[in-house]
Amino acid sequence: MPLEFIEGNEAIARGAVRAGCGFFAGYPITPASTLLQYMLDLMPRNDGTAIQAEDEIASIGFCIGASMAGRKAMTATSGPGISLYSENIGLAIIGETPLVIVNVQRQGPATGSATKGAEGDIQFTRWITSGGMPIIALSPANVAEAYELTVRAFNLAEQYRIPVFLLTNKEIGLTQETVDLDSVRLPEIINRTRASASEAYKPHQFGSIEQVPVISDFGGEHVTQFTTSTHDQNGYLTSDPEIAQNMIDHYIAKIEAATDEIALYREDMQEGAELLFISYGITSRSASVAVKQLRDEGFGVSSLVIQSLFPVPETAIKAAMKGIRKTIVPEMNMGQYKLEIERLAPDGMSVIGVNKMDTTLLSPSEIIARGGCRD
């Protein structure tokens, strides 16, 4: 049980090593730069390659190439860099590329406050690229979870052949905390399912629409294709409307069908509670203090902390909202994930957002007061 005092960015780097990451490319940006540095140090010691690219577009381009050549790949940046990743994220989606993208969120828009935390990129992540296809996004609340969710992010990327976002925050990335990484329960490591050498291979072959195609790495046993263009299951360009729609349906179905399987959350339910907190990331920690305080005061309060923001764990959210009169959604943005809660809310239940973007954390007392929790 070695206790350590490390920041979230280091935990992610070490989680990546645990997950079998073999390639990292990034470009310096506060507050993700230390993650780039940890990876530059750790990768060559662990049979991997890490490189500082000429810009963010190259960072993700390198990673897509490396992933298609069989390496588990990760890149890390913050809001401005994610903006530059956008087009290549679309490429990773259409090419069904396993990829982990860490966004150490900082206050935006634009350059914003480079050294200050935020959760402003939530819906940006969901609708990150032209065409609007699903992605997977996980959000850790603390350093230990950053480690665990990094491993899970790699697993999901490999399993579903899709970019998986780790939505963290300067407030986790650059905050040192007491942690015992050995005590963190990690999932089994999942590797992509590779095509059998003896069988003919199509890079995007699926039977039922939600099936994730097996993969053959560039340089592996098959000659393979990868393309940014609308293609068929062979990876060949097509303008056939039926095939085009079928592929789009596939990108959506492979994630939607797995929503319950991907869902990660922590519940702290109280029998008969009429007040519910739904939170995620660093803000969930303020929410948990608020919950405890309200309970001490005699209020009935339940709490749902969501770790897998996308696909939205609808089953868990709907279940948590049963019998609830009021749901509080505190966020370090102006009400982004609240939109998802509102669309799932039962009739008659009110959804109250507690929001700010003044670069400081939402405090438990702020959440209680502005959420009208004692009303």
Next chain:
Amino acid sequence: MTDQYHETYMTDALGPLPCCPGCGHERILKDLDSALTKMQIDPRKLVIVTDIGCIGLADRYFKANSFHGLHGRSLTYATGLKLANPELTVVVLMGDGGCGIGGAHLLSAARRNLDITLIIANNFNYGMTGGQHSVTTPIGGLTPTTPGGNVERAIDICAIGAGAGATWAYRGISYDKDLDERIIEGIKHPGFSILDIWELCTAYYMPRNEYNKKELYKLIETSGLNSGLIVQSERGEFGAMYRESAGNLPPAKDISALEPVFGHKLKEQTGVVIAGSAGEKIRSAASLFSRAGIMSNLHATQKDDYPITVMTGHSVSEINLSPVTIEYTAIDSPDYFVIVSEDGLKKTAALVASLGSTTHLIVDEGLQIPDTAATIERLPLVRSAKKAGQFTIGLIALGALIERSEIYPTEALRESVRRHQKPGIVETNLRAIDLGSELAAD
């Protein structure tokens, strides 16, 4: 080598190449096919990388792995592929358009010298989108976006590559008889190689500019450029150098496990802020203080705030210590506040003014602090630091704080220094803690 002989590396599975009649792309692609056929590379170990532009239609006409990516970014995918699997032969086909939008990647690929071959099908305009001008359109060239004739100078791709450190660059035209041999040389060159191949766009640039094969032959010369092999030199290949440098890494950082062997007196989460100047080792002192807390069975968090220009201005660290897991990491009302210098005071003045009576404020005796309800303790921190040595003021102040607060035993802080500091400065640091203890005891 491949396990079977390939008479061609092109496939007719998709029908003939989709090139306009007379388009230079077809000639270049046939020469690439000829080069690959002569080389007999295992198609499974060969990747043709393309991006957007008519030449980007070509990759899938080869019996090799094909990677077709975003406009101007083919060199980035090629870099990832080659770094991930050095066994691959990676050939990039790009247009002159890609050299514009992807200029940064061209420069970096040349600097990096990773073993990739770049063939540029340079026809002076954007054939895929209607013949607009590109970075290589000659002066005076007529295109839909230069209706009065182009006035932007054309770039010299080989010179730009050479300036950035390319180790092999060739310029020719699509009619060159020995182009396939040149491509072979480029592929065999152990580093980044560029072939800048000038050619005709029969759909747009040629008809608009009354331009033809004969003119193309003369154009390189009339542009004041050289043809043939422009650069040939030897320099370490990036992939090999990277793998070699991995052996030269300094020893891996020790995982500094913290054993909770000391006790503590905290009942609840306690916030400590220390504010000083860049260069005073405030963060380092704060880290030793936090780790001592963990060694005393406490949970800790630490956040540091300092300007982007790190060697000037303030340095403020916020530390939470708690007997239970710390959830809320901000410190709205510090229990202990330490200010050692003017920069730290300036940064935190508003906070100091708002402090309540529950805050114990330790400040250097020389600082003029704003009116505050906090309990103030003035100590000769600066004077003591002069005695104890450079970089000691943070530990003097925190030594005093521990003596005053009794959060955990001073010995924990001393042990933290012994565990985490370089041997050369341990004695100085321990002396600083002692000085701090004495100040608080006085």
